[in-house]
Amino acid sequence: MEPLPELSPAIKLDYLAEGGANIVYRIILPSTEEQALEPQPSELPYYGSSTPPPTEIDDINPDIDVDINITSGKLLRLRKNVRYGLPYHDTAHDFQTQVRPLFDDEELVDQIMVRVPASVIQRCNANLHERERLRKRPAIRCGVYLAEDEPLGMLVTDMTTTTTATTPSTTSVAEVGHIVELKPKWFIQSPSAPSKARRCRTCALRDMKRADSPPFNSRSSTIAPVVIPPGKAQFCPLDLTSSDKKDMQRTIRQIFPSLPPERIDTIAGALYQHPILQKLLSLQRIHNDVGLNGPPSGSKETSLSMTLRDCSIFLKIPSSTHFSNVQARIDIRLGDLDLKSAANGKAEYWLNIEKRLIDEGWYMGTQASQAGTEGECALSR
Ligand SMILES: O=P(O)(O)O[C@@H]1[C@@H](OP(=O)(O)O)[C@H](OP(=O)(O)O)[C@H](O)[C@H](OP(=O)(O)O)[C@H]1OP(=O)(O)O
Ligand SMILES: Nc1ncnc2c1ncn2[C@@H]1O[C@H](COP(=O)(O)OP(=O)(O)OP(=O)(O)O)[C@@H](O)[C@H]1O
Numbered sequence: 001m002e003p004l005p006e007l008s009p010a011i012k013l014d015y016l017a018e019g020g021a022n023i024v025y026r027i028i029l030p031s032t033e034e035q036a037l038e039p040q041p042s043e044l045p046y047y048g049s050s051t052p053p054p055t056e057i058d059d060i061n062p063d064i065d066v067d068i069n070i071t072s073g074k075l076l077r078l079r080k081n082v083r084y085g086l087p088y089h090d091t092a093h094d095f096q097t098q099v100r101p102l103f104d105d106e107e108l109v110d111q112i113m114v115r116v117p118a119s120v121i122q123r124c125n126a127n128l129h130e131r132e133r134l135r136k137r138p139a140i141r142c143g144v145y146l147a148e149d150e151p152l153g154m155l156v157t158d159m160t161t162t163t164t165a166t167t168p169s170t171t172s173v174a175e176v177g178h179i180v181e182l183k184p185k186w187f188i189q190s191p192s193a194p195s196k197a198r199r200c201r202t203c204a205l206r207d208m209k210r211a212d213s214p215p216f217n218s219r220s221s222t223i224a225p226v227v228i229p230p231g232k233a234q235f236c237p238l239d240l241t242s243s244d245k246k247d248m249q250r251t252i253r254q255i256f257p258s259l260p261p262e263r264i265d266t267i268a269g270a271l272y273q274h275p276i277l278q279k280l281l282s283l284q285r286i287h288n289d290v291g292l293n294g295p296p297s298g299s300k301e302t303s304l305s306m307t308l309r310d311c312s313i314f315l316k317i318p319s320s321t322h323f324s325n326v327q328a329r330i331d332i333r334l335g336d337l338d339l340k341s342a343a344n345g346k347a348e349y350w351l352n353i354e355k356r357l358i359d360e361g362w363y364m365g366t367q368a369s370q371a372g373t374e375g376e377c378a379l380s381r
Contacts, residue, residue: 005070006115007153013076013124015131016160018141019336021085024156025076025124070112074155078116078124081147086341088113088152094339098304102283107276109157109314109335116153121146159314159333180267180315182255185237187281189379190363192291192354198365201291202237203377205353208362211369238378240271241281247378248272270315270330280334283308291354298342306350312336 013025079088086094092113100108125145131137160179190201199207233255239247249268256264271277287305289295295302316331340346357363362370365380374380 004113004115004152007071007076007117007120009117009119011120013120015124015127016075018080018138020141021080021082021338022077023080023124023128023146025078026158026160027071027074027076029071070114071155073158074112075158075160076114076116077154077156078121079147079150079153080144082144083344084341084346085147086338088150088154091338092152092154095337098300098339099307099337103279103334107279107334108337109159109333110155112155113152114155115151118148118151121148121150156335157333159316159331159335178263178317178319180256180317181312182233183310183312184240184277184280186309187237187241187277187284188288190291190354190357191288191293192358193363194358197363198374198380199363199370199377200236200238200379201357201363203373203379204357204362204365206234207365207367207370207373208353208357208360211367234373234376236377236379241277242378243273245272266317266330267315270317270332271313274332276313276332276334280308280311290350292351292358298347300339300342302347302350303340303342306342307337307340310336310340 012028014028016024016026018024079085079091092111095111125148128137128145132142159181185202186200189197193201193204197204235251235254239251242248245268248271249264252264252268252271253259256267259267284305287301287308289299289301290305290309312335314331314333314335316333318329342350361367365374365377
């Protein structure tokens with residue numbers, strides 16, 4: 001096996017966004033530095049609460065000697081120190097052996113492993129503390145930092161608005177447009193849900209989590225309209241694979257309520273019956289060892305099934321001023337397909353969720369708080 005490329009300790013990074021388990025950074029090459037410091041014309045509100053605007057990491061030597069052929073058009077994804085996290089070495093192995101074979105190259109956000117000097121991680125962590133002090137980190141992500149014992153990082157296809165085409169001598173902005181990201185979640189009902197369920201797995205769990213969380217549980221017996229936390233849009237995944245285009249349009253409007261109608265149409269038109277959604281649907285059908293019907297808890301098959309139900313779909317939309325047929329040029333890829341680990345209590349957590357959804361009536365929509373969400377799920381219409 002070839003040795004992995006190593007990033008320079010002097011690499012300059014720019015915090016872009018984070019999820020529960022990873023943080024994603026822009027890589028600033030000397031010639032792109034000026035441009036990268038400017039907020040890009042992305043649809044930032046669409047990222048939700050976990051994606052504040054880019055901010056520079058200070059105090060880094062700009063003497064960059066990273067291989068720009070490797071980092072060009074890529075973001076750097078680094079692992080957080082979280083309970084369910086696996087070392088990237090295992091994540092990369094699982095991805096290559098179990099996830100990648102399921103997809104074609106153009107369907108996926110690519111992943112390349114690189115070595116990351118410990119000093120880079122330490123600097124990023126210092127910057128995260130500083131961001132917290134300045135309230136520039138999403139509140140729900142505070143207190144968790146990068147794993148300092150993780151020697152690897154992941155270069156992932158940059159799906160953000162501006163792709164920089166970089167050659168050793170020149171840098172140019174190749175394309176400016178918009179990025180849209182959404183989590184499609186469960187396209188099919190859980191195999192252990194009651195047969196007459198009025199909520200799919202995603203809608204049932206959303207109702208349950210909402211009632212569990214403080215702002216909602218105090219009024220769980222009312223049918224008052226519910227306030228949706230940013231980034232947790234209320235939509236039914238079954239509508240994303242519906243044969244009725246109107247379902248797709250309504251769903252995209254629900255996910256991105258502040259978008260102008262023409263952009264809703266563009267996104268809905270691009271996604272409607274898109275082969276990637278159909279592929280994900282059929283993969284979820286094949287890998288359906290979930291709910292109470294899964295194999296023994298902790299099996300790799302359940303991990304794959306759950307991974308296919310928690311990935312993200314990215315749409316990179318070119319600017320309409322540059323291209324006449326925008327829809328045809330939208331790049332749609334799946335990301336965040338790291339194989340989940342069922343270890344450290346996760347398998348039990350999944351089982352427990354399913355038991356609660358069944359036993360407490362969330363699938364049937366019989367909880368008092370669910371009166372307010374009737375009609376949201378395709379199964380309740
Ligand atoms: O439990 P779910 O279905 O709500 O999904 C969790 C996600 O919540 P969301 O659907 O985005 O509200 C959750 O997303 P957030 O961190 O809440 O943005 C994670 O993706 C979590 O997976 P992991 O523990 O990081 O491996 C996800 O957990 P699992 O897919 O492992 O159950
Ligand atoms: N390839 C990409 N191009 C553009 N933005 C990206 C890319 N990958 C991730 N991001 C941004 O970074 C955020 C966090 O990344 P990622 O999904 O890898 O985190 P995570 O911790 O694995 O998420 P989760 O909470 O779902 O487990 C994403 O929500 C997205 O906004």
